[in-house]
Every structure is written in C-alpha cells, then in structure tokens.
Amino acid sequence: MKRAQILWPLAALAGLLVLNIIVTPSFLSLRIQDGHLFGSTIDILRNGAPTMLIAVGMTLVIATRGIDLSVGAVAAIAGAIACTWIADGGNAVTAMIMALGVCVLLGLWNGFLVSVLGIQPIIATLVLMTAGRGVAMLLTEGQIITINDSLYSKIGAGFVVLPVAILISLAVLGGVALLTRRTALGMLIESVGVNPEASRLAGVRSRTIIWTVYVFAALCAGVAGLMISSNVNAADANSAGLWIEMDAILAVVIGGTSLAGGRYSLAGTLVGALVIQTLTTTVYTIGVPTNVTLVFKAVVVIAVCLLQSPRTAGFVRERRRRKQPSVSVPRPQKVGVR
Amino acid sequence: MVDMRGISVEFPGVKALSEVDFRLFPGEVHALMGENGAGKSTLIKALTGVYRTSAGTIRLNGRPVAFTGPGQAQQAGVSTVYQEVNLCSNLTVAENILLGREPRRFGAIDGRATRAAAAKLLDRIGLDIDPASQLGSHPIAVQQLVAIARALAVQARVLVLDEPTSSLDSDEVAELFRILRVLREEGVAILFVSHFIDQVYEIADRMTVLRNGRLVGEHLTRELDRLDLVSAMLGRELSTLEEVQRRTSHHAPGTEPVLQARGLGRAGAIAPFDLDIHAGEVVGLAGLLGSGRTELARLLFGADRPDTGTLTIGGKPARARGPRSMISHGVAFCSEDRKGExxxxxxxxxxxxxxxxxxxxxxxxxxxxxxxxxxxxxxxxxxxxxxxxxxxxxxxxxxxxxxxxxxxxxxxxxPRLLILDEPTRGIDVGAKAQIQKVVADLAAEGMAVVFISAELEEVVRVSDRVVVLRDRRKVAELAGHDVSVSDVMSAIAAQSGPVAAVAS
Incomplete structure (x- = not known):
C-alpha cells in the first residue's frame, strides 16, 4: 500500500483530535464505570461503527469498479424487519437472522442486476435505494416501532469493555482484511476492478466475484441497520441509515481507494471512517452552529481529498524544487533499467 | 525546429532517460529507433509535456519551452499520434477529429460544420468513411488513420507518430507514407517511431538510436546500413539473433489431434470451418486485417460463443462455455489487444x-x-x-x-494449446526473435501452438502449417516445408487484388 495515501487522512484525524482537545481538555479522558469504558473517544467509536461496517463492504464493491447506493435503505429494512418481529413478540435471535437473510436476498438482487444483466452499478443500486425505503415503510406501516428487548439492544448499545458495535465492526474489518489478503481473493477483486475483460480472458470468475461483493455489502449494511435500530430501541424507516451511503463512500475515498476501481485499502477505509465520525462529533463539541455544520464538514473533506491527489503532490514538489534551484544534485550514474 | 539537450526523465526507482540529445529539422522524417524500453516513448512524452523532465532543455524554433501537457504542446504546433489508439470510440469520427476545437455557432457546437471540416481532412488523407459514423464501428486500422487526421486538424508543424503502422496492413501503410511525404514537402517535421526496419528505411531521412535510456547515435539513413542499425539498437552483434529454424513437424500422422473443430462458426464473425491441431505443431493463421483471424482464435478459446459446430479437445467434446472452461481443458489465449484484454x-x-x-x-x-x-x-x-x-x-x-x-x-x-494473437506486434527485433524462439521451443516440447501475425514472413517462418483466411472464411491450408510467403500471398489474393507483404 502506498504510505503517502494514508498519511494525509491520518494527519486529518490527528488534527481533528487536537482541535477537540483544545476546545474540550477532557476530550481524551476515559473512565471506567461498571467495567465499561466511557469517554468522548469511545462515543466516536460507537457512533461510527455502522458507517465503518458499511464502508468495509463498500470498499470491496468500489474495488470492483462498482458502487452501492442502496446500503442505507438496506440498513433501514434490516432494522424494520427485526423490530417488527420483536414487537410482535418474536425472539431477538430469530429476528436478526431473518433480517440478515433478507439483506442477503437484497444483495443478490443488486449483484444480479450488475453482474448478470450488466446494468451500471450506480443505476442498479439506485433502484433499491429508492424502493428500499418504501419497503421499510410498508413493514413498519409508517410508524416508528419501539421495542424493549435486552438482548437486541446489546448490539448497538451494549458493552464488553468497549461498545459491542465497534467490536463487531473491527472484527469484520479484520476478518475481511485477513480473508482477502491471505487468500487470493483481494488480488482477484482488484484485477476484476482494473480490467474486467482481461480478467475474464485470464479465467477469473468475474461474475461470481462481483456478485459476491454486492451480497457482502448488503450483509454489512444489514448488520449496521441492526446496530442503528438497537441503539435507539426503535425502527425508523424514514431516517435510519439516511445518507449513510454517502458517508461510507466518503470514508472509502478518503482512505485512498479510487472510485475507478482496482487497488483498495481497508486500513485506509478504517481511518476514513474515523475521520468522518470524528468530524461529525467535532461539529457538536466545538459548537459549530447547526446551519453551517454541513459546510464545515465539506471543507474538511475537500481539504483531505486535495491533499491526497497526486496532482497536488506534484504541484507541491514543483514548488519545492523551484525554491532551491541553485543546489546541484549529483547525478547517479546507475541506469535504473535492467 | 526541435532541439532537445541533455534530457533526463526519472520515474520512482527508474531512470527512464539519461542525458539524451535529439534534433528535428523541418521537412524531414526522423526515425527514433531502439528496443522496447529503450526510452523512445518516454522521449516523445517528454517532448509533448506528458512527463516532466528532471534535467535538460527543450527548444522549439530556438525558444526554450516546457510544456505542461499535450494540449499546450499541440497549441505550439506539436501534434502526437500514440501507439495505442487514444480516441473516444463512442463519439463520431468527426467529433473525434475536432475534439476540443469544434466549430461553434452561438456558443453551441455546430454539428454540420464539424462534419464538413472533418470530411475535408479525411479527404486530404484519402480516407473514405462517413464522418458522422461512430468511431468504434470502424476497425482499429481505420481508427489509427482517423487519429492521424486528428493530428493534422491543428496546423501541426511537428508531427509525432509513435508506432503508427503497427496495426495497419500494407496498403494502409503505403497510404500513410504517401500522406507523410506530402506533409514533408509542406515543411512539417515528422518524428516517426516504428519497429519495422523496412518501413524506416523507406520513409526516414535521419535516425536517432536509443538504448537503455541513453543516446547511441544520430545518423543519416543512407549512411547506416541495416546490420549496423540493429547492432546499435541491441548493443551486441547480430549472431545472437539467429533466424528461427524451420522445424519439421513432430507429430506422426494419425495421432489424435489436441483440438478438433468441426463446422465451428459464428454469424458475422467467421464462417463455419474445420480445423485440426496436433501436439507439437505450430499452426499459423494468415490473412489480411479483418479476414477473421482473431475471430477464429476467439472461438477456439471460448471468448465468443459459436453459433454452430462442435469442438473436441483431447478427444473429449468441449462445450465452449467461456474462457474458464477452455482454460480447464488446457487452452490458453493471448489477445492482440494488450491494453484492453x-x-x-x-x-x-x-x-x-x-x-x-x-x-x-x-x-x-x-x-x-x-x-x-x-x-x-x-x-x-x-x-x-x-x-x-x-x-x-x-x-x-x-x-x-x-x-x-x-x-x-x-x-x-x-497449456496443451497456446493461441497467440499478434504476439509480436509493435515490439522490437530482439524481443520478436525471442518470442519466435520460445514458440519453437514450446512446440518442440510437445505444445500445440496457434500463431497469428500480420507479417506473413513471420507466420511462414514459425509455422508448420499455415491456415489462410479471407473475408471471414477459411480458404486454404498450406502444409509442408516448402510453403513460401508467395504461396500464402497467392492463397490470400486468389480472388481479391494484389497484396504486398509487410516484412520485418
């Protein structure tokens, strides 16, 4: 992985943290209560867990040159299914299994449209993005369904020293990193993303790979949806996971994975997701007025993207060179070729 | 007109060019020669501002310049046609030719004027195609000529051609050279890169030889003979470039063929054909551009699905269900489109x-x-x-x-069967001889090889048997040691007009 690409997002993250510490000196302080860690940083991790999880799935989809806009809607559907089932007196485990099962089906649908029918991913997933919220509304009959189930509320609000939600997200991220980098899956995903036709002619199962990443992305979205609804003990078909696809895509891009497909970086996605969530939290802690929140967010995101772009890097290098033209660099005599 | 001095270009970890000098005069065709990786394309890209030079100066008409991109170079009169066609296949021919400088009317693009201007340029280079047709609907060779028309659309004083002939057949090459001569008369300075030594000797007035990113020398074409040129490019004597020996066929008649096609065909691509390929045999496919060579190969590999016929591999019927299943049968396919496929x-x-x-x-x-x-x-x-x-x-x-x-x-x-579609296109003599030798060795070890090349001499030299295609139809199969280029040519030309060989 290219070091420089993850450097700037890390710097942005560090900058945001420093800003927070200046504004609220107690920002980094952690305290232990009933064996749980509490503190602002822990809140960031907990609130950022769904975005991070969705961003992991999104990373793989984007690596194959695709995009999945439907993740927010899928998250809403997952929450709606689980909550309606529990509200009707069902068991929490069955509720979750059912919700995730439906998410797999939705992922299969997306993957089918993209890999078999060859519809452009942005259009194919747009279908479910719009239709999905409608389905969630139907399930909840337009109501916000509140539930009270101690097992279910553990996913989003529970603690095992750290919040359960972030543990799940980190476990999935680590698992995917291991799975794709220890096996050849990562390389095959990248090769499909860089050049689908060449990959097909080399015997790569492009279709299966593409199909699989959409199913995986939908599954991640489903789990994230359970986290969101469990955190508030309610299913809100309208606002659960709203715009989360944008945050996830941003996290992936900030992390240095190109939207053009190909090389991807899960470590980058992790940092990217943290940047996004820290940013959201910072907006509240430093008291940015609500009406300029989005503008503030946009400025930071633009700054990170600019710093990362190769063109800016080249421009900076050029400026530096111009500043010291008199220094004669001894020319290495070794010829690099061969 | 162009004067480059002490040019160095570095990539991370690689020094691609090191202190190269290069001059280009108006009204000359100057060939840039060298092996693959010698730095030819890099030098061109340094000139046109695609790459930044880390040292050296470039002067255009005596004034120092430092282009930051091809667009700027083009405005200064330096036009480039790259090796791989760099056009937009989804636009029309006219739009491609005038892309970025379309005639405008009330701020909007004037489609009629665009087409008219394009038609005029196409006429100038003698290319008879509809400017309103989509570029992607034309074969690569035509697209290449369109790229040249595009380069001419600006009032180019320096025309850079990087491997312009690698996808052209002999008639089209002759046509291109005619255009180049006209431009030379008009005083345009032309920088020409080609691996076809014959072509270089036919058109170039002067040549500069590069090796491993360094300048070897600048010569007038008439003062440097071919052997000296090749050894200057390779930096070694020609003895290592021995001709690949024609081998005798190893397979005994009656041996089960590795691959057997019966009535295999696909509408619009190639008419149904029969073909047997035996172990240890090199089968050449010869024919003009668009005669169905690639289409035939793609059917054998399952890259496209056949409409009719059957395919048997190693005695077992193989349903062509895509590349993956053919690979599992031991078939391999190197596409002619390196970049895309x-x-x-x-x-x-x-x-x-x-x-x-x-x-x-x-x-x-x-x-x-x-x-x-x-x-x-x-x-x-x-x-x-x-x-x-x-x-x-x-x-x-x-x-x-x-x-x-x-x-x-x-x-x-x-693999048991290796299909090579134009494996030597656009690569230098050294690498070409190397690949030919590898093919011969593989066949000697018992691999069956299908070898496709636009160069008839190469096909004849490498192959044990030559299958001739014309107009998307298999028309002849020539076997034996005494098959010559003229045999193949007369088979190709049996009905159509005369053909000149493009030899290396």
Whole structure:
C-alpha cells in the first residue's frame, strides 16, 4: 500500500483530535464505570461503527469498479424487519437472522442486476435505494416501532469493555482484511476492478466475484441497520441509515481507494471512517452552529481529498524544487533499467 | 525546429532517460529507433509535456519551452499520434477529429460544420468513411488513420507518430507514407517511431538510436546500413539473433489431434470451418486485417460463443462455455489487444504473471508466495523482461515487456494449446526473435501452438502449417516445408487484388 495515501487522512484525524482537545481538555479522558469504558473517544467509536461496517463492504464493491447506493435503505429494512418481529413478540435471535437473510436476498438482487444483466452499478443500486425505503415503510406501516428487548439492544448499545458495535465492526474489518489478503481473493477483486475483460480472458470468475461483493455489502449494511435500530430501541424507516451511503463512500475515498476501481485499502477505509465520525462529533463539541455544520464538514473533506491527489503532490514538489534551484544534485550514474 | 539537450526523465526507482540529445529539422522524417524500453516513448512524452523532465532543455524554433501537457504542446504546433489508439470510440469520427476545437455557432457546437471540416481532412488523407459514423464501428486500422487526421486538424508543424503502422496492413501503410511525404514537402517535421526496419528505411531521412535510456547515435539513413542499425539498437552483434529454424513437424500422422473443430462458426464473425491441431505443431493463421483471424482464435478459446459446430479437445467434446472452461481443458489465449484484454495495468508484474494460474486454482488456494517468486524470477530471466523487478507496476513497462509477461502468464499454466494473437506486434527485433524462439521451443516440447501475425514472413517462418483466411472464411491450408510467403500471398489474393507483404 502506498504510505503517502494514508498519511494525509491520518494527519486529518490527528488534527481533528487536537482541535477537540483544545476546545474540550477532557476530550481524551476515559473512565471506567461498571467495567465499561466511557469517554468522548469511545462515543466516536460507537457512533461510527455502522458507517465503518458499511464502508468495509463498500470498499470491496468500489474495488470492483462498482458502487452501492442502496446500503442505507438496506440498513433501514434490516432494522424494520427485526423490530417488527420483536414487537410482535418474536425472539431477538430469530429476528436478526431473518433480517440478515433478507439483506442477503437484497444483495443478490443488486449483484444480479450488475453482474448478470450488466446494468451500471450506480443505476442498479439506485433502484433499491429508492424502493428500499418504501419497503421499510410498508413493514413498519409508517410508524416508528419501539421495542424493549435486552438482548437486541446489546448490539448497538451494549458493552464488553468497549461498545459491542465497534467490536463487531473491527472484527469484520479484520476478518475481511485477513480473508482477502491471505487468500487470493483481494488480488482477484482488484484485477476484476482494473480490467474486467482481461480478467475474464485470464479465467477469473468475474461474475461470481462481483456478485459476491454486492451480497457482502448488503450483509454489512444489514448488520449496521441492526446496530442503528438497537441503539435507539426503535425502527425508523424514514431516517435510519439516511445518507449513510454517502458517508461510507466518503470514508472509502478518503482512505485512498479510487472510485475507478482496482487497488483498495481497508486500513485506509478504517481511518476514513474515523475521520468522518470524528468530524461529525467535532461539529457538536466545538459548537459549530447547526446551519453551517454541513459546510464545515465539506471543507474538511475537500481539504483531505486535495491533499491526497497526486496532482497536488506534484504541484507541491514543483514548488519545492523551484525554491532551491541553485543546489546541484549529483547525478547517479546507475541506469535504473535492467 | 526541435532541439532537445541533455534530457533526463526519472520515474520512482527508474531512470527512464539519461542525458539524451535529439534534433528535428523541418521537412524531414526522423526515425527514433531502439528496443522496447529503450526510452523512445518516454522521449516523445517528454517532448509533448506528458512527463516532466528532471534535467535538460527543450527548444522549439530556438525558444526554450516546457510544456505542461499535450494540449499546450499541440497549441505550439506539436501534434502526437500514440501507439495505442487514444480516441473516444463512442463519439463520431468527426467529433473525434475536432475534439476540443469544434466549430461553434452561438456558443453551441455546430454539428454540420464539424462534419464538413472533418470530411475535408479525411479527404486530404484519402480516407473514405462517413464522418458522422461512430468511431468504434470502424476497425482499429481505420481508427489509427482517423487519429492521424486528428493530428493534422491543428496546423501541426511537428508531427509525432509513435508506432503508427503497427496495426495497419500494407496498403494502409503505403497510404500513410504517401500522406507523410506530402506533409514533408509542406515543411512539417515528422518524428516517426516504428519497429519495422523496412518501413524506416523507406520513409526516414535521419535516425536517432536509443538504448537503455541513453543516446547511441544520430545518423543519416543512407549512411547506416541495416546490420549496423540493429547492432546499435541491441548493443551486441547480430549472431545472437539467429533466424528461427524451420522445424519439421513432430507429430506422426494419425495421432489424435489436441483440438478438433468441426463446422465451428459464428454469424458475422467467421464462417463455419474445420480445423485440426496436433501436439507439437505450430499452426499459423494468415490473412489480411479483418479476414477473421482473431475471430477464429476467439472461438477456439471460448471468448465468443459459436453459433454452430462442435469442438473436441483431447478427444473429449468441449462445450465452449467461456474462457474458464477452455482454460480447464488446457487452452490458453493471448489477445492482440494488450491494453484492453491483456494486462491488469495497476497491478504488479508478479500479480499479472500468476493471474491465470491463480484464477484456475480458485481464490481460496493462493499461489504460495515462494512459488510465485520462483516463477516470476524464472520467466523474467528466461524472457529477459525489463525492468527485472517483480514488484514493478506492469502499466509502466514498455509494450514488448508487457507482452512477455502475458506470454509468461500462460506458460506457467502449462497449456496443451497456446493461441497467440499478434504476439509480436509493435515490439522490437530482439524481443520478436525471442518470442519466435520460445514458440519453437514450446512446440518442440510437445505444445500445440496457434500463431497469428500480420507479417506473413513471420507466420511462414514459425509455422508448420499455415491456415489462410479471407473475408471471414477459411480458404486454404498450406502444409509442408516448402510453403513460401508467395504461396500464402497467392492463397490470400486468389480472388481479391494484389497484396504486398509487410516484412520485418
């Protein structure tokens, strides 16, 4: 992985943290209560867990040159299914299994449209993005369904020293990193993303790979949806996971994975997701007025993207060179070729 | 007109050009010669501002210039046609020719004027196609000529042609040269890069030879004979470039063929044909551009699905259900379209080399790191891939070296039948001889090879048997040691007009 690409997002993250510490000196302080860690940083991790999880799935989809806009809607559907089932007196485990099962089906649908029918991913997933919220509304009959189930509320609000939600997200991220980098899956995903036709002619199962990443992305979205609804003990078909696809895509891009497909970086996605969530939290802690929140967010995101772009890097290098033209660099005599 | 001095270009870890001088005078055709990776394309890109030079000066008409991009270079009168066609296939021919400088009317593009202007330019180079047709609907060769028309659309004083002839057949080359001569008369300075030495001697007035990113020398074409040129390019004597010997066929008649096609065909691509290919045999496919060579090969590999006929491999019927199933039958296919269907540009040489092997193993069983390293090292050495760095991104390699990696990609899968579509196109004599030799060796070891090339001499030299195609139909099969280029040519030309060979 290219070091420089993850450097700037890390710097942005560090900058945001420093800003927070200046504004609220107690920002980094952690305290232990009933064996749980509490503190602002822990809140960031907990609130950022769904975005991070969705961003992991999104990373793989984007690596194959695709995009999945439907993740927010899928998250809403997952929450709606689980909550309606529990509200009707069902068991929490069955509720979750059912919700995730439906998410797999939705992922299969997306993957089918993209890999078999060859519809452009942005259009194919747009279908479910719009239709999905409608389905969630139907399930909840337009109501916000509140539930009270101690097992279910553990996913989003529970603690095992750290919040359960972030543990799940980190476990999935680590698992995917291991799975794709220890096996050849990562390389095959990248090769499909860089050049689908060449990959097909080399015997790569492009279709299966593409199909699989959409199913995986939908599954991640489903789990994230359970986290969101469990955190508030309610299913809100309208606002659960709203715009989360944008945050996830941003996290992936900030992390240095190109939207053009190909090389991807899960470590980058992790940092990217943290940047996004820290940013959201910072907006509240430093008291940015609500009406300029989005503008503030946009400025930071633009700054990170600019710093990362190769063109800016080249421009900076050029400026530096111009500043010291008199220094004669001894020319290495070794010829690099061969 | 152009004067480049002490030009150096560096990429991370690689010094692609080191203190090269280059001059170009108005009204001359100047050939830039060198092996793959010698730095020809890099020098051109340094001139046109695609790459930044790390040292040296460039003067255009005596004034120092430093273009920051091809657009700027073009405005200064330096127009470039690249090796791979760099046009938008989804736009029309006219839109491509005038892209970025369309005639405007009330701020909007004037479609009629665009087409008229394009038609005039096409007329100037004698290309009879409809300017309103979509570019992608034309064969690559025509697209190449359109690219040249595009370069002429600006009042170019310097025209840079990087491998313009590699996808043209002989008539089209003659046509191109006619245009170049006209432009030379008009005082345009033309920089010409080609691997076809005959063509260089036919058109060039002067040549500059590069090797390993360094300048070897500048010569008048009439003062440097071919042998001297080749040894200057290679930096070694010609003895190592021995001609590939014609081999006698190893297969005994009656041996079960590796591949047997009966009535295989696809509407609009190639008429149904029969073909047997035996182990240890090189079968050449010869024919003009668009005669169905590639289409036939793609059917054998399952890249396209046949409408009719059957395919038997190793005595067992093979339903062509796509490349993957044919690969499992031991068939391998190197596409003619290196960029579009060959390399995975962003990945390393190592990943590209093991890709087919990895795909066949499935994702769950990665090729062990150790084995991958050994294989890569072995083939870098065997095929002389440069730079010899397994971690190098393949997109940064020169065309010939990319081709060698693609060849290695299939060789590591130990196929029974290897189909090579134009494996030597656009690559230099040294690499060409190397690939021909590898093909001969593979056949001697018992592999069946299908060899496609636009160069008839090469097909005849390499093959045991030549299958001749015309107008998307198999028209002849010539076997035996005494098949000559003229035999093949007369088979191709049996009905159509006369053909001149494009020899290397």
């Amino acid at each position: 060959g390399v995975i540009a962003d990945l390393s040489v190592r990943d590209n080399l093991v890709l087919a092997m990895q795909a066949a193993r499935g994702w769950a069983r990665p090729v062990p790191r150790r084995l991958a390293e050994d294989l890569v090292a072995e083939y870098i050495e065997k095929l002389d891939i440069r730079p010899a760095d397994p971690g190098a991104v393949i997109g940064n390699l020169s065309g010939g070296n990319q081709q060698k990696v693609l060849l290695a990609r299939w060789l590591v899968t130990r």
